[in-house]
Amino acid sequence: MxxxxxxxxxxxxxxxxxxxxxxxxxxxxxxxxxxxxxxxxxxxxxxxxLTPGLVDVHVHFRDPGYTAKETIKTGSMAAAAGGFTTVLAMPNLNPVPDTVQRLQAQIQRNQADGVIHVGQYGAISADLTATEVADIKDMAAAGAVAFTNDGKGVQTAETMYQAMQAAAAVNKPLSAHLEDDSMLHGGVMNAGKRAEELGLPGITPLAESSQLARDLVLAQAAGVHYHVAHISTKTSVELVRLAKQAGIKVTAEVSPHHLLLSENDITEDNALLKMNPPLRSEDDRQALIAGLLDGTIDMIATDHAPHTSEEKAQSMRQTPFGITGIETSFALMYTHLVQSRVMDLATLVDRMLVKPVEAFNLDAPIEIKxxxxxxxxxxxxxxxxxxxxxxxxxxxxxxxxxxxxxxxxxxxxxxxxxxxxxxx
Missing domain, CATH: 2.30.40.10 (Urease, subunit C, domain 1)
Known part of the structure; x- marks a missing residue:
């Protein structure tokens, strides 16, 4: 004892x-x-x-396929060091867990190497890019906690609608990485005045919000629990707010970096400030905080995305998107949201523990009793x-x-x- x-x-x-x-x-x-x-x-x-261990519904542990960046062991130790006892791992791996066999192998790997509870997303479609929907029914039965093509936006409405119908049939959330490829144009940061000043190609906020609008209509028709990954724009927050008012079953997450930083913090070509979605405007940042406070945004999720030092030593034009975050998130959120009296401690714990457990129907404690x-x-x-x-x-x-x-x-x-x- x-x-x-x-x-x-x-x-x-x-x-x-x-x-x-x-x-x-x-x-x-x-x-x-x-x-x-x-x-x-x-x-x-x-x-x-002392609190029940935190829950993060969006992490990248890179294993297998990209173990120079992270492994399940190092990623789960990082999670423990951040106070997390349950995380949900994304499927952009090699091989992608897009079949029952691959998913089962990945779940076994998570259980063997993880020092905390590591749940696993299944892929919506093969290799995260195919238009044909994967076997969502059997992958759910095999242990997938939810489904996503994170790292890639689902480009075809028909593919997304079929995936939503399949996820709804097995009562599993479908999480969307919102990104219309036709509107990216090689962008590396938010499109706007700051990108122009730095001479860097920009990504319009419409690449996110236009696909979100499409998906909300589809989600209403499919009756699925639709989850918005790493929401980043004011328009997206407004769309989710309206969708909730309309009775659409939608939840949303926001990452600490989008709450604390904006494009104004990018004063030079700095690869440590390149993430996807990119840091947006100050108006967007304030809208994200407001949405988190009023419950439009349900939870905080880190989108923990480790890369090697060599990869991040490049220009923003070449370096991969993403930053680490699971070891620093609670302390950053406590310091900048609770100590600054933006929210109270109970609300922060709600957004980093209670809401993730409830939204994803996880077997994790939410109370010390x-x-x-x-x-x-x-x-x-x-x-x-x-x-x-x-x-x-x-x-x-x-x-x-x-x-x-x-x-x-x-x-x-x-x-x-x-x-x-x-x-x-």
Whole structure:
């Protein structure tokens, strides 16, 4: 048995001090004080914040196929270091999990190598690009948590509609990477004045919002749970808000970098600021914050996308899209949203834990109470720390937040009562 002493936990929206007793992977008691006994290992929390482990519905672990960037082991350790105990991994791998056999092999790989719970998306279509829909029914039965062609927009409305119908039939979410290829024109950042000043090709926000409008109409007809990955534009937020009002079953996620940065932060050709979708305008950023606050955007997801240092040493014109994010997300969100009084701590936990679990129907705890699985994360809300690359467990060092000062660093993480991370 392990006794976590003097932790702060959320109770009815307020922080209270509690002792938490864990045995055989479950929480067995939560009380103002629990007397230690000889058979207990005591872990002093020193007033740090204890929560059920966070959930990220959008990560890239690159394994198999791209293990120079990340592996399931390094990616899941990075997740644990960020306070996450459940993540959903994207299918842009080699081979792509676009058949039952490939999906089953990937699930087995995730279970063997992951130090946390790693759920797996199945692909909508073969190799993420085919127009013929994959065997969604059988892949769902084989364990796919949801379906997506993340990294590629589904270009054909008929393909998307058929995929939605198949996902609806098995009651699984379909997550969309929104990108109309005909409107990209080789862009590497948001189209607008800043791109023109830097002489870099831009990506119009219409590449996202026009495909979203199409998909919302299709989702209404199909009756599917449609999930918007990494939403980035004001128009997209307005479309999701209207869709929810119309009764369409839609959820949306936003990434920390789109909440904290805009195209104004790109002052030079900087590959660490190249992500897809790109950093948008300040108006877009403010709309994303407003949408997160009013519930139009349901959750925060990192889109953790590691790349090698060599790849990110290039110009934005050549470097791949994406940044790492799973190790820094809670601390960045706590510092810049909670400490700055944009939202309270309970709302942040709702967006990083409760809403992801509810939307994707995941078997993960959302409350610290007797009987719950002991997937837990402990965060230091009191002391400031600097984000440094040498602390990362991820192979990727491609973060624009290196050097930022934050509160809310992860102290320790447990999965089913077993400690899988502790900060030195």
């Amino acid at each position: 392990q006794l976590i002493k003097k932790a702060q936990i959320l109770s009815q929206g307020a922080l209270v001090t509690r002792d938490v007793l864990v045995d055989q992977g479950k929480i067995v008691e939560v009380a103002p004080t629990i007397a230690p006994k000889a058979d207990m290992t005591v872990y002093p929390a020193h007033g740090a914040f 007797a009987g719950a699985t002991a997937d837990l994360a402990l965060f230091d809300l009191e002391h400031q720390a600097e984000i440094t690359a040498d602390q990362f467990y991820s192979k990727g060092r491609n973060s624009p937040f290196i050097g930022w000062s934050v509160y809310g660093s992860t102290v320790a993480t447990w999965v089913a009562g077993q400690q899988v991370f502790e900060r030195n």
